[in-house]
Amino acid sequence: MAKDLERDLGLFSVIAISMGAMIGSGIFILPGIAMAEAGPAVILSFVIAAILVVPAALSIAELGTAMPEAGGDYVFIERGMGPAVGTIAGLGTWLMLMLKGALALVGGMFYLEAVMALPSIEAVAVTFALILIAVNLIGVKQTGGLQLIMVIVMLLILSVFVAGSIIRVDGANYDPFFTEGLSGVFTATATVLVSYAGVTKVAAVAEEIENPGRNLPLGLLASLVATSILYALLVFVLVGVIEGEILAGEEAPMAEAVDVLFGELFLFAIVLAALLALVSTANAGILTASRYPLALSRDNLFLDVFEYIHPRFATPIVAIVTTGAFMIFAILTLDVEQIAKSAGAFQILVYILVCGALIAFRERDLEWYDPDFYTPGYPWVQLFGIVSGVFIIGWMDLLPIAGSIGIVIFGYVWYKWYAESRVEREGVAKGLARREAGRQFVRDTEEQLEDDDRYEVLIPIRRDVTREQEDALIQLAAPIVRREGGRIRVIRFDEVPDQVPLDTAAEELTPEDAEFEERTDDLVRYLGIPVEVGEIVSHDTRHAVVNFAERTGSDLVLARQKPTSRLDTLFGRDTDWIMEHAPCDVVFVQHEQPVELEEIAIVTDRSPFNDPLKVELADAMADILDARVRFVFTVSEDAPEELEEAIEEYHAELDELCTVPVDSSILRTNNAIDDLTEELESAQLVMLSTVTHRRLPDLLIEQRSDRIAASVEGPVLLVHSKKTRRGSFLRPVLDRVLFD
Numbered sequence: 001m002a003k004d005l006e007r008d009l010g011l012f013s014v015i016a017i018s019m020g021a022m023i024g025s026g027i028f029i030l031p032g033i034a035m036a037e038a039g040p041a042v043i044l045s046f047v048i049a050a051i052l053v054v055p056a057a058l059s060i061a062e063l064g065t066a067m068p069e070a071g072g073d074y075v076f077i078e079r080g081m082g083p084a085v086g087t088i089a090g091l092g093t094w095l096m097l098m099l100k101g102a103l104a105l106v107g108g109m110f111y112l113e114a115v116m117a118l119p120s121i122e123a124v125a126v127t128f129a130l131i132l133i134a135v136n137l138i139g140v141k142q143t144g145g146l147q148l149i150m151v152i153v154m155l156l157i158l159s160v161f162v163a164g165s166i167i168r169v170d171g172a173n174y175d176p177f178f179t180e181g182l183s184g185v186f187t188a189t190a191t192v193l194v195s196y197a198g199v200t201k202v203a204a205v206a207e208e209i210e211n212p213g214r215n216l217p218l219g220l221l222a223s224l225v226a227t228s229i230l231y232a233l234l235v236f237v238l239v240g241v242i243e244g245e246i247l248a249g250e251e252a253p254m255a256e257a258v259d260v261l262f263g264e265l266f267l268f269a270i271v272l273a274a275l276l277a278l279v280s281t282a283n284a285g286i287l288t289a290s291r292y293p294l295a296l297s298r299d300n301l302f303l304d305v306f307e308y309i310h311p312r313f314a315t316p317i318v319a320i321v322t323t324g325a326f327m328i329f330a331i332l333t334l335d336v337e338q339i340a341k342s343a344g345a346f347q348i349l350v351y352i353l354v355c356g357a358l359i360a361f362r363e364r365d366l367e368w369y370d371p372d373f374y375t376p377g378y379p380w381v382q383l384f385g386i387v388s389g390v391f392i393i394g395w396m397d398l399l400p401i402a403g404s405i406g407i408v409i410f411g412y413v414w415y416k417w418y419a420e421s422r423v424e425r426e427g428v429a430k431g432l433a434r435r436e437a438g439r440q441f442v443r444d445t446e447e448q449l450e451d452d453d454r455y456e457v458l459i460p461i462r463r464d465v466t467r468e469q470e471d472a473l474i475q476l477a478a479p480i481v482r483r484e485g486g487r488i489r490v491i492r493f494d495e496v497p498d499q500v501p502l503d504t505a506a507e508e509l510t511p512e513d514a515e516f517e518e519r520t521d522d523l524v525r526y527l528g529i530p531v532e533v534g535e536i537v538s539h540d541t542r543h544a545v546v547n548f549a550e551r552t553g554s555d556l557v558l559a560r561q562k563p564t565s566r567l568d569t570l571f572g573r574d575t576d577w578i579m580e581h582a583p584c585d586v587v588f589v590q591h592e593q594p595v596e597l598e599e600i601a602i603v604t605d606r607s608p609f610n611d612p613l614k615v616e617l618a619d620a621m622a623d624i625l626d627a628r629v630r631f632v633f634t635v636s637e638d639a640p641e642e643l644e645e646a647i648e649e650y651h652a653e654l655d656e657l658c659t660v661p662v663d664s665s666i667l668r669t670n671n672a673i674d675d676l677t678e679e680l681e682s683a684q685l686v687m688l689s690t691v692t693h694r695r696l697p698d699l700l701i702e703q704r705s706d707r708i709a710a711s712v713e714g715p716v717l718l719v720h721s722k723k724t725r726r727g728s729f730l731r732p733v734l735d736r737v738l739f740d
Contacts (some may be wrong), residue, residue, distance in 0.1 A: 010210050014219030015226075020216035022227045023154055026195025027234050028274045029107035032250035033337050038091055038188035039179030039244065045188035046195070049227035052392060053196040055385025056351035058226055058375040059358040060199075061217035064209075066371035067363070073354050074295055080357030083423045086413030087301045089353045092346045094292040095407065098323055099343035100197055102330040106128055106339065107251070108278035108604035111271045114255040123636040125331050132283045133324035136290065138313050155230075155399025157273040161254075162233050165261050166383045169240030179244075186395040191337070193345035193392065194461060195231065198281075199224045210547070213372025251336060286327070287498055290319040294500075300422040301415065315497050338399055346407065348389045355385035416709040455486030458554040458584075460493050460545045469539040469560055472715070473589060477558050478529055479624035485554070487530035491548060493539045498682045542574040550583045561588035561718065579720045587611055588690065588718040590709050601683035603676070603708065604633050606650060610689035617719065618687055622660045631655075632679060634672045644668075673704075677711040690718035 026046075034042045063076040074093055078086025105125040109118060118124050130261045178185070199220055209215050238253055241261060250256050257271045294316045296302035310317045330339055359382050361369055375381055393404060457477040461470055470490070477488050538544035549557055561575055579586050600618045606613050618629050631651045635643055644666055651664040669675040680686050688705040 011215040012517040013716070014209055014215050018223035019227055021368055022196055022198035022223065023158075023230070023277050024173070026192060027158075027231055028111065028254055028278060029103065029160050029251065029336060030192050030195060030247040030340060031235050032247055032253040033240050033340065034192050035187040035239065035244065035250075035253075036248035037180060038184040039192060040174045040177050040239050041180070041185050042188050042239065043232055045192050046231045046235055047228065048185070048189045049193045049196060050224065050231070051530055052189070052193065052385070052388050053199055053224060056354045056379045057199050057220045057386075058217075059354050059385070060310060060383060061220050062371045062373050062375045063354070063358060063361065064216045065213045068367055072348055074292060076361075077350075077353045077357045078299065078301075078470060080163065080360040080376065081353065083299070083301055084412060084415045085353060085356075087296065087298070087415040087419060088408055089350055090292050090296045090301065091411050091414075092349050092404075092407050094289055094327075094582045095403075096194075096197065096343050096346035096350065097285045097289035097292070099327045099330055099339050099346070100194060101282040101289065102129075102327040102334075103194070103336065103339045103343060104278040104281040104285065105327070106331055106336055108275050108282070110252040111255055111274040111278070114252050114259070115268060115271050122331055128282070128472045129324060129328050129331065132279075132286055133320060135283065136286050136320045136324075137310075137315055137317055154273045155279050157269050158234065158594060161258065161266075162237055163471075165237045165241055165257065166233070168261060169237060170366050171240070173240050173244060173250070181726070183395070186392065190344055190348075190392050190400075191341055192344075194340055194347055195225070196224065197343070197347045199227075215541055217373040222298065230681045272372045279694070282327075286320060290316055290323045291500075293319045293322065298341050301419040309500065312469075313497070314500060316500060330626065341396055341400040341674070344404050345393060345396055345404045348393055349404050349407070352386050355382040355389075358382055359597065363405060455481065455484035455556075456486050456552070456554050457481055457486065457556045458545075458549050458557055459488060459490045460541070460548075460557065460559050461490060462493060462495075462560075464539065465560055473560060474505075476589065476621070476715075476717075477537065477556075479621040481529050482624050483620040487532065489532045489534070489552065489554070491533075493541045493544050494535060494537045496537060496542075498539050542577045545578055546581045546583070554584050556584055557582055557586045559586070559588055561590050573693060579690070579692050582722065585722050586720045587617070588720075590716045590718065597621065597625045597684050599628050599630060599683045600681050600685045600687065601630050602633055602687045603689075603698075604647075604651065604654065605689050605704075607689045607721075607724070609723040610719055612657060613721045614689065614719045615654050615718075617717070618685075619658045619660055621685075622658075627660075627684075629658060629660055630683065632665045632667060632676065634667045634669055636719055637668045637670050639668065663729075673707050673711055676708060680712055683714070685715050685717065686712050687694045687719055690720050691724060692720075 031042065034045055040046050060073060060076070061709045062506060067079070068077065074090040076085060077089035077449070102125075105128050106121065107711060108128070109121045109125045112118060113121065180187075209219075211271055234254075240246060242250075242253070242257055246256065247253055252274075254270050254274060258267045293302055293306040295320075297304055297306035300580075306316065306319045306322070308316065308318050334342070359379055362378060393401060421547065457480060459470075459473050459477060461473075474490065480486075481488050535549060536544055545557065545559070548554075557578065559575075561577070575588055600622055602611075602614050602618055604614075617631075621627065622629050631654060633651070635645050635647070647666050648664065651662075655664070665679065667675060667679055686708075688708055690703070690705045693703065705718060707717060
């Protein structure tokens with residue numbers, strides 16, 4: 001059984017990931033260093049650097065839509081120009097990302113020092129590096145949503161800074177403009193080019209992007225344009241408000257500008273923005289960089305030890321530790337300017353190779369090469385990228401030039417000595433076909449559903465679900481499917497840490513995977529109903545479940561829900577996110593276990609959408625399993641007779657929806673939860689309505705359905721209709737007043 005990879009990054013996540021990787025050292029560290037090289041004309045250096053990145057960004061966008069694979073630029077170069085050049089590209093990108101992470105950490109400490117005394121910049125930077133290494137080793141998630149929030153916070157702070165300081169720009173600071181001539185502008189361009197390295201970072205997660213044909217090129221270009229405009233505005237302000245002698249060589253230029261203009265209060269805001277940006281960049285550097293030796297190792301181009309995945313944390317620990325160790329080495333041995341220029345040199349080298357890879361793919365006239373986005377101006381755009389890259393490297397210092405030449409020589413020698421005899425790939429088509437074979441499950445099943453109106457139940461299974469729990473879920477869905485004439489789709493959703501590329505996890509078929517398929521097949525034969533089984537690998541299970549349900553036209557999601565506490569509500573429940581975003585009805589099962597149903601109890605609450613859905617599901621199960629259905633409603637002991645009569649009429653209306661006999665119980669009580677729990681003891685299955693939780697209100701006042709579910713010992717179905725609107729913060733209060 002093949003595993004499919006789930007795409008769960010939308011356009012805004014693509015933009016956030018790309019901008020989040022760019023809004024870092026480029027504005028918080030490099031303006032002062034570049035100012036010393038170009039003078040006031042440093043603003044041109046940032047604009048030229050953005051223009052030089054465009055050919056690589058367009059090439060990445062085209063290649064990413066043709067081959068939306070995890071691995072990004074390394075995969076494109078290796079598949080297009082061969083494993084020898086791929087080895088050079090993989091090592092170069094690895095080094096660039098490590099150096100960029102080291103630069104971010106060192107720069108962040110200069111900002112921290114602006115508000116508090118530090119014993120040593122390097123020592124504190126190394127401490128942060130060790131923390132980030134540990135975070136990545138245990139696989140703590142970094143999501144597009146979190147990145148989006150951080151980017152928004154940074155953009156707000158920086159926008160306020162620009163708006164408040166642009167009116168204070170002193171034109172005299174720009175006279176003369178070309179104090180260092182064009183040579184200084186080009187030298188500074190080479191220095192700041194690393195600022196835009198993040199624009200291609202998103203290509204490393206291309207396989208995780210929804211609708212890559214649209215979102216990848218649009219996200220890349222939008223983030224590049226937005227970031228370049230922001231850089232230009234910020235540099236314009238910095239040069240205009242700080243004297244050139246002070247700005248030149250300043251390692252925390254934003255802090256200096258804010259301190260001069262706004263004072264201590266806004267200084268803390270800028271330091272916060274800088275730390276968010278730079279620590280996030282460093283963390284992303286470790287996360288993304290560690291994927292490259294892993295990818296090289298999997299392609300037999302690097303040491304096998306880098307392919308090792310920790311059995312508990314499911315992260316490539318050797319790759320992460322090595323990446324972190326090199327970052328620490330760079331922090332301790334190189335100054336900020338050397339780190340920036342060395343990272344920029346390796347990045348330019350990769351840009352050149354990406355442009356060359358696109359030319360290689362286009363000129364091979366491959367039948368399968370059919371990108372959704374074609375680079376305009378081919379091949380002149382790519383040739384410009386190659387020539388301009390070589391030109392700008394020539395303006396760098398000796399160390400980065402030597403480093404670029406050295407990585408080319410080392411990569412080629414390493415390939416000839418170590419990898420050439422181990423590589424058996426015949427070219428692009430074979431490498432892609434191997435990965436393509438593992439993605440057929442979802443496409444095949446989607447085609448089957450195009451003209452299929454059968455009722456479909458999706459049962460998402462996590463790795464921690466036991467065989468008994470899985471069997472119980474299928475047996476609960478079986479009578480519904482048998483009655484409606486549909487099918488069950490049992491999908492195992494494997495969530496892997498962000499540190500591991502999805503295709504790596506998808507290719508690993510464990511004994512548990514085989515056992516999952518075998519036992520599900522046995523149950524399918526026993527039930528005698530249509531059941532399809534598959535596995536999906538993702539970095540975010542809840543997104544994967546909703547996306548899969550939407551793509552395949554599921555009518556009902558039937559999922560296991562662990563008993564939760566109110567504290568879980570504060571941090572956000574995956575079940576709430578699924579209910580809010582699922583395109584279909586959702587039912588969560590607590591205390592699931594295979595049972596012989598004799599009575600199904602429905603706790604009614606006059607919900608216009610949930611009650612009919614509960615009745616429909618219960619009637620289907622009762623009809624097939626020869627069980628009875630009972631409606632239960634609670635009112636206070638002093639409730640008027642008119643209310644009880646209204647409830648009886650309501651139950652009679654619900655009864656008309658059923659094909660099986662129905663009993664009705666109206667329980668008068670002033671202790672609703674305890675008495676209702678006792679009333680439900682005779683039922684083998686209890687059905688309740690549920691709605692999405694609101695974090696603070698539901699933390700203070702627990703939802704009625706949660707309290708009932710927690711008190712009932714047997715299986716409970718928490719039912720949520722797709723038509724149900726999310727309640728306001730008054731919902732738990734009204735539940736208390738009306739039902740308790």
